Amino acid sequence: MIRAFDRLGGAAAKYAAVARAALADALAWRSELALGLGASAGRILMALVLWSAVFAGRGEIGGMGLAAVASYYLVAVFVAQIDRSSSMVDTFAREIRAGEFAKYLARPVDPLAWFLASCFGRSAFQAAITAVAAAACSCALAGFLVPPEPVGILAAAAVASLGLLALALVNFMTACLAFAFQDVFSFNIGKNCLVEFLSGALLPLALLPGWARRALELTPFPALASLPAQFILGPARGGAGLGELPAVLLRLALWDLGLYLAARRAFAALSDRYEEAGS
């Protein structure tokens, strides 16, 4: 038992170091930090300008007023921007195709744990700069946005965390496709567009037909934008109530478990194809 705890502690220290290195790597370039800040704020403001134009002369669309939609986008863009696992697909795929993946196979590391730890480190950086941008936008639009419930923020954070983990696992499997295919970059772009739509980051899911919304809610993708926004809006403004939280968390946890097992299986099946040519 003590040995098992030692092993667990050792693994935690190992991947915490990977996450720290990934975070330090993300902080290496000051210009990237400034551009990231600008891009996050720009995306939030663009969504607000676009939806202001759509709302011109209308009180409500799909049961949501402009203030609710603006609040929705602030949260949706914030959560969607945090994810860095999509860009990690390109890094891992390049390493697989360039023969650099051997560094994971010949050292005592688990490639999946390394991928998740790197995503965590990079996402932590992205969360920090997006939070600054979101806070600035919130202050600028303080009288206009729907004031969030503190409990709703906690619920949204829990839901978004499980959703981001699910997305990272999907992205690990996408990266594993590089063992079999030369080009996974276009596949990754297509997947990113699909996830953006399915999560509600592109268009509030409330605007979709009821059957489509119900079907999408069975998947983990709304946890990346739509669900966190709904928990922050709260039931009084057409969002979700805390009573729904346990079922949502359970569903997401089951998705995460299933995707974790699928990711392990995909890596075991595809990594045997690693046949890079000699130097």
Added chain:
Amino acid sequence: MSEKESQPAVRARGLCRRYHKTVRAEGLSGSIRNLFRRERIVVEALSDFDLEVGPGEMVGIIGPNGAGKTTLVKLLAGIMRPGSGSLRVLGFTPREREAAFLSRIAIVMGQRSQLWWDLPASDSLLLAKAIYGLPEARFRASLERLAASLEIGAFLDQPVRSLSLGERMRVEFAAAMVHEPELVFLDEPTIGLDAPAQRRIREFLVRENRERGMTLLLTSHYMEDIRSVCPRSIMILGGRKAFDGPTEELFGEAPREASLAEAVEKLYEGKL
């Protein structure tokens, strides 16, 4: 002789590995045909290969491009699975990738970096400390020894991308060997380096072997690497072992007036 010393570091019997390659027809019409039908051929990268390496041995592996040297190293390090044959390295089956096995080996590939490009070199070493679970005191002692031996102390605080190739390779060695591995695989570690940098690395390898009893398998196209470091050499031609014996015997038959490059060319052509 202790039990550890009596057990070979590497024991391979009848090792085989095949690759599948796609052959494509030439020209536009060939490209269109390839959309519908592709011909796949099987390439024998390594065939019926036997190998035994004792603890503390330094073995050079030479052969022309595509001979199977890198494939052999990857099989031994557990990066690839053998097609057939039996393989034990330090008493483990490499492809099972047990942590106890991976903690006792290291691999350095000349054209593949394991360092974090935008971070100071010391960060990659700290990460290696976490990966191998080294206690602080052991890590510091090992790092101090490697920094002195490889002369890297002056640029450990610089981002890896700003280092010269020679400096980067020395840091690669430090990051790969900070856990003091028993068995080290080096695949073209001096490729592209200038003569002083090559010499420094050769001296480092000989010193590591003398002081720690490290076992080494080295592939290189620079015959001076093999001659200076490895008392034993194996030549691979077309995935098969063509020679296994003392390095001096391998080169000994080359005419005295022939350059090393000429001697190797004749070796590969089977003229010696």
